[in-house]
Amino acid sequence: MGWYDADIDRVIITEEELRGKTAELAKQVAADYASVDGLLLVCVLKGAVMFMADFSRELGKIGGPPVELEFMAVSSYGQGTTSSGVVRILKDLDRDIAGKHVIVVEDIVDSGLTLSWLLKYLESRSAKSVDVVALFRKPEAIKVPVPVKYVGFDIPTEFVVGYGLDYSERYREVPYVGILKPEVYQR
Ligand code: PRP
Numbered sequence: 001m002g003w004y005d006a007d008i009d010r011v012i013i014t015e016e017e018l019r020g021k022t023a024e025l026a027k028q029v030a031a032d033y034a035s036v037d038g039l040l041l042v043c044v045l046k047g048a049v050m051f052m053a054d055f056s057r058e059l060g061k062i063g064g065p066p067v068e069l070e071f072m073a074v075s076s077y078g079q080g081t082t083s084s085g086v087v088r089i090l091k092d093l094d095r096d097i098a099g100k101h102v103i104v105v106e107d108i109v110d111s112g113l114t115l116s117w118l119l120k121y122l123e124s125r126s127a128k129s130v131d132v133v134a135l136f137r138k139p140e141a142i143k144v145p146v147p148v149k150y151v152g153f154d155i156p157t158e159f160v161v162g163y164g165l166d167y168s169e170r171y172r173e174v175p176y177v178g179i180l181k182p183e184v185y186q187r
C-alpha cells in the first residue's frame, strides 16, 4: 500500500497492463526500425521518465537497434491541471541530432501543444526522421492535430496520475494509472 492509494478514485490501467502495452509498442518499433543502425530516443521530462526506462530496456531485450538516450525538459503545464499552451525549454538536448533517426518518447498527448511544438523543434535540428511513441492519449482533449505513430492507450479526459503523470509534481511514483479523487485537486 502506498501513501497515494487513498487519493485515487479508481485504477484505470494496472501495472501488468502497462508492462504488456510497453512490450507491444517496443515490438512494433523494433520491427519498423529493423534496418537502421541506431535510434535516438528523446524522453520528454519529467512525465515520460518511467516509460523511457521501461520502453528502452524492452526494446533492447527484444532485439531492437542500439539506442542512445537523450532528455529534454519542456513545460506547458506548470502547477495547474490545464495546459497553458506556452512551451518553455527547461533543458535542451545535449548533442547534435542531425542525420539521426529520432523517436520522441512521451507519457501523454493531451492538447497536443507540447508535442506539436517539439516536433517542429526537432525537425529544425535536421533529424533524419522523427516519430513519436506516446503511452497515453486523451483523444477528446486534442487542440492541435499531431502525428503520433505509436500510441499505447486512449484514455478519458479526466485527471489521471501515476507512472510519471503528476498532479502538482506528486503521484509520479504511483506504479499504476489512476483517476484522482476530485477533493484532492479541489483542496
Ligand atoms: C505533461 C505531459 C506531456 C504534456 C502533454 O507534461 O507529460 O509532456 O503535459 O500535454 P499537452 O499535449 O497538452 O501539451 P508537463 O508539462 O505537465 O510536464 P511534466 O512532464 O514535467 O509533468
Ligand code: MN
Binding pocket: 044, 045, 046, 047, 048, 107
Ligand atoms: Mn511531460
Ligand code: MG
Binding pocket: 047, 077, 165, 166
Ligand atoms: Mg505535468
